[in-house]
Amino acid sequence: MKRTLFPFALLAGCLFFRGAAAAQLVLGQYEDEAPLGTWNIFGSPPAPSIGLGGAQFARAWDGSVSLVNPALLPSLPRLSAFVSGSYAAASLSKYSLINTGVVESIGNPTVGVFGVDGGGFAARLGPWALAVVAAAPENYDRPAIAVGDGGYQLTFDQTGYLRVFHAGIARRLPAGWSLGLGLNYAAGRLDRTTVERSAGVVNVVTITDDKAEKFHSFYLNAGLAWEATGRLTAALVVRSPFVKKGTGQSLIRYEASPEGTDIRIAAQAVNSYHQPWVLGAGLSYRLSTAWSLAADAAYYGWSRYRVDSFDEPLARSFRDVLKAGAGVEYLAPARMYGRSARIPFRFGFFVDPQPMSTVHSSYLALTFGTGLELKALAFDISAYFGREKGSGNSLRAGKIVLSVRYIIQE
Amino acid sequence: MRATKLTVLVLAAAAVIGLACPGWASDDGQVVSIAAKDFVAAGLGRKGFDLLMEKNGRVFFVASPGEIAALAALRVSTVIETARFLQQAGQGLSAGGGINGAFHSTLELETDLRTLERDHPGLASLHEIGETLEKRKIYALKISDNASLDEHEPAVLFAGCHHAREWISVEVPYLFGKYLLENYDLSQEVRALVDASEIWIVPIANPDGLEYSIHVYRYWRKNRRANADGTYGVDINRNYGYAWGSDNVGSSGQPGSDVYRGTGPFSEPETAAIRNLFLVHDFRAMISFHSFAQDILFPWGYTTDAAPTDAELGAIAGTMAGLIAGVHGSVYSYGEGSRLLYLTNGDTVDWTYSIAGAPSYTIELPPVDIDHGGFFNDEAAIGAIFEENLPAMLYLTRYAVDHPLSLRPRILPLRERAEPALVRKPKLAARPASAPHR
Incomplete structure (x- = not known):
């Protein structure tokens, strides 16, 4: 019983972490289209992966693995389902008009986001395995701003997300090999509004800057896994480059009363974000029935990142980066309501360099996780807490993820 | 426990089918090029084609699908150049679009x-x-x-x-x-x-x-x-x-x-x-x-x-x-x-x-x-x-x-000034839109 108390104490500890997913330096780390947390997002790691330093290339818990390495699908039960949700928070220094010349803050504004990370099913039919997954890997929310007094107000708000709908297929090959391929449809939106209102004795001036973008794209991901021994699994993964492309609409409007002045500049354009390819490798090693290790490294080709926004290329000076993480897991046997169970304890870290070439900013994060594994049902909760170095802004990043997986048929 | 399992299944299904999707865009008309001699020989200059430029012995213009078919019927060899033009447009654009409208970036x-x-x-x-x-x-x-x-x-x-x-x-x-x-x-x-x-x-x-x-x-x-x-x-x-x-x-x-x-x-x-x-x-x-x-x-x-x-x-x-x-x-x-x-x-x-x-x-x-x-x-x-x-x-x-200038040389010498004092940031402040300086 004492052992079962430990994970809850760990969980309670995790809840006290304040923090953030990647934040900003020069506009670059938090360009408008920068995902909250980090630029380097691949897949939607479930809680057990987060607990192991984000390692997910050579270790599968549920169908979410298909987003990064579908080759591991044959290692899952015959039929299973999962769902994950999270709370992510990030501190930002400079973003949009905040701390770039118009609105200034002491300290870094922080934003937190609750959401469903993903859910899906995985199935195995002989040597073949399939998965269907929906995920929400990227969020573009920013801390909203409202400043001013009675005569003058300025508000800024930005929200956005990217969702991925994925189908993966894999086949077990001889000699411990397996191969998998995933097709992904990504769709999202990004909305920004700045409103500035000045009220004089007789006149009121309102300036509105509204931008809305919807984008979508298809891309592929593939993986190769090799179960070298009963203990060691090695994997290679790749994600194709893709272009998030879609319609952007902009309206800049100036209204002044009592003259009735209403000047509008409206625009519509096809915007595109050229996302980079990702190449990764992972290892997992089972030391004993209770202890195991996992490690991942992923190379992001950000130097080819390009943005075309409202008919103009936007300057983004990015470099390729290598993100790496590792973790250790201990599975403690336990009993719950007379049934045998296992309680995982996970600890890890990851190093997450951001791609801006002007300032070399990097997050170092510690990760923790625990949960409860019953015969067919498992709950996992993990958190990471990251601190950034390089920008001089002491940025923070953090996330708590809760995942539930259910084995429908072993 | 059965209720929990059912919840997982429902949530997983909801996550798969519950997240949305959007739409696309397209255009018509093509930029084509033909040999300049063919352009002259076919008398196309008199037929009101939207001529874009002439380069390396080829004439570039905009043609509808029907016009392209008509050129083919005349046995004039055409090359579709639209993609090339779009690529060039992406590298440099005139004013008349974008979030700044008709104003120049x-x-x-x-x-x-x-x-x-x-x-x-x-x-x-x-x-x-x-x-x-x-x-x-x-x-x-x-x-x-x-x-x-x-x-x-x-x-x-x-x-x-x-x-x-x-x-x-x-x-x-x-x-x-x-x-x-x-x-x-x-x-x-x-x-x-x-x-x-x-x-x-x-x-x-x-x-x-x-x-x-x-x-x-x-x-x-x-x-x-x-x-x-x-x-x-x-x-x-x-x-x-x-x-x-x-x-x-x-x-x-x-x-x-x-x-x-x-x-x-x-x-x-x-x-x-x-x-x-x-x-x-x-x-x-x-x-x-x-x-x-x-x-x-x-x-x-x-x-x-x-x-x-x-x-x-x-x-x-x-x-x-x-x-x-x-x-x-x-x-x-x-x-x-x-x-x-x-x-x-x-x-x-x-x-x-x-x-x-x-x-x-x-x-x-x-x-x-x-x-x-x-x-x-x-x-x-x-x-x-x-x-x-x-x-x-x-x-x-x-x-x-x-009118040549009447005053030479400079009227007054340049002045130097010490570094100005710095100010502290306010906690959250913004300058009003109606700032009078022009």
Whole structure:
């Protein structure tokens, strides 16, 4: 019983972490289209992966693995389902008009986001395995701003997300090999509004800057896994480059009363974000029935990142980066309501360099996780807490993820 | 436990099917090319095709699918070039789109200036006169009969966009250059002016600020200098070297101020670029375009004392105001900047005037006040604003050609000033949209 108390104490500890997913330096780390947390997002790691330093290339818990390495699908039960949700928070220094010349803050504004990370099913039919997954890997929310007094107000708000709908297929090959391929449809939106209102004795001036973008794209991901021994699994993964492309609409409007002045500049354009390819490798090693290790490294080709926004290329000076993480897991046997169970304890870290070439900013994060594994049902909760170095802004990043997986048929 | 399992299944299913999807876009018409000899042989020039250009023996034009089929029936070999043109368009675009509408961004201006230079060889040459803090180029378009040669002809400068939010101030000098080049062969007056002078046009003196104004905050005024206290921007129309920082009324030593003068005269690459251009040519007049107010301002800005050639400056300004009013009836007031508007020190026209008494003007373009748009102009008004300023620009150019400068050398020496004090950041503060500085 004492052992079962430990994970809850760990969980309670995790809840006290304040923090953030990647934040900003020069506009670059938090360009408008920068995902909250980090630029380097691949897949939607479930809680057990987060607990192991984000390692997910050579270790599968549920169908979410298909987003990064579908080759591991044959290692899952015959039929299973999962769902994950999270709370992510990030501190930002400079973003949009905040701390770039118009609105200034002491300290870094922080934003937190609750959401469903993903859910899906995985199935195995002989040597073949399939998965269907929906995920929400990227969020573009920013801390909203409202400043001013009675005569003058300025508000800024930005929200956005990217969702991925994925189908993966894999086949077990001889000699411990397996191969998998995933097709992904990504769709999202990004909305920004700045409103500035000045009220004089007789006149009121309102300036509105509204931008809305919807984008979508298809891309592929593939993986190769090799179960070298009963203990060691090695994997290679790749994600194709893709272009998030879609319609952007902009309206800049100036209204002044009592003259009735209403000047509008409206625009519509096809915007595109050229996302980079990702190449990764992972290892997992089972030391004993209770202890195991996992490690991942992923190379992001950000130097080819390009943005075309409202008919103009936007300057983004990015470099390729290598993100790496590792973790250790201990599975403690336990009993719950007379049934045998296992309680995982996970600890890890990851190093997450951001791609801006002007300032070399990097997050170092510690990760923790625990949960409860019953015969067919498992709950996992993990958190990471990251601190950034390089920008001089002491940025923070953090996330708590809760995942539930259910084995429908072993 | 069964309920929990069911919940997992339902949530997993909901996550898969519950997250949304959107739509696409398309276009019609193709850019095609055919051999120039085929174009002539088939008599296509007479058939109203939308001709784009001729290059390397091929003629490029826009054709509908039906027209492409008709060409095939005539056994004219066509090559679809649309993708190539779209690619080129992505690399450089003219004004007329984007979030800034019909106003130019830095990239759009560069493209259009290069087009003017390419289309008018011999009459136009494009010069990079400086590079900004964010590595953007500051361009000057020289227009003269032998533009690539330095013929030591009287020079006139037309500059725009010292202040980022004053988008209309880019358009008027740019359109002036375009007008001169396109009318050189059509107008005796234009030809005579261009032949007798060097007309320099710097439509965007502050490209970094303009881009910030377009993409982040429409009412941004200064450049993008990262000041030591964490604030941004120097007002480059307070950073010139004459009477720089002579008081804290006409400019500010506080970096967060909208009229922050910088750490020293010409500390900013934008003002240094204009200075370096101005000092190596025989500039005899200049206009720096701003908005808004409909004013024609002349030196001094830093003091209410009259300039040595105050009468001449006033007479020219009065003539220009009359010419402007004669086009669409717009009334532009005129007078010394310090008296008509407010005190300014370290501004452009005080410095250019100080060099040798070159008649120097700040023209505050429409609208007349904040109730009619302030720093905003309707896209549809760009043409009319240019048209009403055109006779004034032609007049000043003619005046410069006909009137050598009377004051030489400099009227007053440059002044130096100590580093201004820094200010603390407020906790959360923003400057109002209706900031009066223009």
